[in-house]
Amino acid sequence: MIQLNRQRVYEGKLFNVTHVTLENSEGKAVGRDVIEHPGAACVIPMVDKETVLLVEQWRVGAKRALWEIPAGTLDPGEDPLTCAARELEEETGYKAGKLEHLFTMYPSPGILDEKMHIFVATDLTKGVQKLDDDEEIVIKPFTFRDLRVQLKANNLKDGKTIAALGYLMVFKPYLGKD
Amino acid sequence: MIQLNRQRVYEGKLFNVTHVTLENSEGKAVGRDVIEHPGAACVIPMVDKETVLLVEQWRVGAKRALWEIPAGTLDPGEDPLTCAARELEEETGYKAGKLEHLFTMYPSPGILDEKMHIFVATDLTKGVQKLDDDEEIVIKPFTFRDLRVQLKANNLKDGKTIAALGYLMVFKPYLGKD
Numbered sequence: 362m363i364q365l366n367r368q369r370v371y372e373g374k375l376f377n378v379t380h381v382t383l384e385n386s387e388g389k390a391v392g393r394d395v396i397e398h399p400g401a402a403c404v405i406p407m408v409d410k411e412t413v414l415l416v417e418q419w420r421v422g423a424k425r426a427l428w429e430i431p432a433g434t435l436d437p438g439e440d441p442l443t444c445a446a447r448e449l450e451e452e453t454g455y456k457a458g459k460l461e462h463l464f465t466m467y468p469s470p471g472i473l474d475e476k477m478h479i480f481v482a483t484d485l486t487k488g489v490q491k492l493d494d495d496e497e498i499v500i501k502p503f504t505f506r507d508l509r510v511q512l513k514a515n516n517l518k519d520g521k522t523i524a525a526l527g528y529l530m531v532f533k534p535y536l537g538k539d
Numbered sequence: 540m541i542q543l544n545r546q547r548v549y550e551g552k553l554f555n556v557t558h559v560t561l562e563n564s565e566g567k568a569v570g571r572d573v574i575e576h577p578g579a580a581c582v583i584p585m586v587d588k589e590t591v592l593l594v595e596q597w598r599v600g601a602k603r604a605l606w607e608i609p610a611g612t613l614d615p616g617e618d619p620l621t622c623a624a625r626e627l628e629e630e631t632g633y634k635a636g637k638l639e640h641l642f643t644m645y646p647s648p649g650i651l652d653e654k655m656h657i658f659v660a661t662d663l664t665k666g667v668q669k670l671d672d673d674e675e676i677v678i679k680p681f682t683f684r685d686l687r688v689q690l691k692a693n694n695l696k697d698g699k700t701i702a703a704l705g706y707l708m709v710f711k712p713y714l715g716k717d
Binding site: 362370371373374375376378380381383385386389391392393394395396398419420421422423424427429464465466467468469470471472473474475477495497509512513515518519520521523524526527528530531532 | 540548549551552553554556558559561563564567569570571572573574576597598599600601602605607642643644645646647648649650651652653655673675687690691693696697698699701702704705706708709710
């Protein structure tokens with residue numbers, strides 16, 4: 362696809378919307394709206410080899426609270442690794458001794474340009490929780506045995522959390538022994 | 540959170556944007572933009588116990604083509620199972636003998652109300668591919684051995700595809716023997 366034109370059609374606090382005109386392989390013009398978002402860093406915090414911390418917070422997209430791995434939006438120009446370390450400490454009060462990048466994904470690439478960078482954090486030590494003014498977060502440890510039950514029952518409904526935990530169970534099973 | 544007010548701020552073809560005013564637990568008013576989307580059905584098509592079909596299509600959110608499980612937007616009032624069967628046949632030309640719901644997820648619940656309903660399709664038989672006018676899709680079979688390599692290398696970057704394949708590998712390993 363060749364991009365012919367871009368026009369900003371909405372500006373918001375967390376994202377903007379741009380109308381893009383594209384030329385497809387047959388030379389035909391095709392219009393698409395795309396939501397522009399700075400991207401996010403997401404962290405699986407492992408307090409030990411059996412236990413992950415999840416955070417619960419109210420989400421406007423779900424109209425309810427969801428249990429999720431800690432995550433936050435990249436500041437302008439911020440490196441995803443730096444953001445992951447910052448968000449982990451802000452949301453949970455833990456500092457990561459080790460942060461490993463697992464994968465990067467587009468959560469809804471047909472309409473949204475957000476990239477989510479997924480990390481696993483180990484060697485955690487206590488730091489200081491610093492929530493944003495409008496954040497209200499509950500933190501709870503889950504064992505891998507719990508997480509399998511919660512995933513199977515679809516009680517976990519956040520996409521990045523399902524993708525991240527599934528990935529860890531498939532590729533890093535030594536982190537999830539219980 | 541209690542909803543105080545909703546105001547439509549953008550209307551597009553695939554999604555709208557609404558500004559929501561909420562009251563948090565401290566009685567403070569908080570504003571949020573939410574992208575409103577009809578939701579989607581997504582299908583892992585298994586041609587046999589070792590092989591999954593993926594489709595490649597250009598995505599405006601990624602500014603490139605991505606390999607993904609087949610998926611499509613729910614028509615108004617459409618049941619996710621019906622949509623899954625329809626999208627599978629439209630995109631791949633295969634009819635599912637059996638469609639099993641695996642899980643439902645919010646891909647980006649902080650900004651987007653889209654729900655993705657994930658299914659696995661088995662007992663496939665040849666039907667007729669019917670692409671939308673602006674869809675250009677390549678179809679390719681991948682063995683589970685391939686998929687593990689592609690996931691590990693992060694060559695697969697679509698969130699629903701990573702979540703769905705990870706889930707299948709964790710909970711339905713008998714479907715993915717190779």
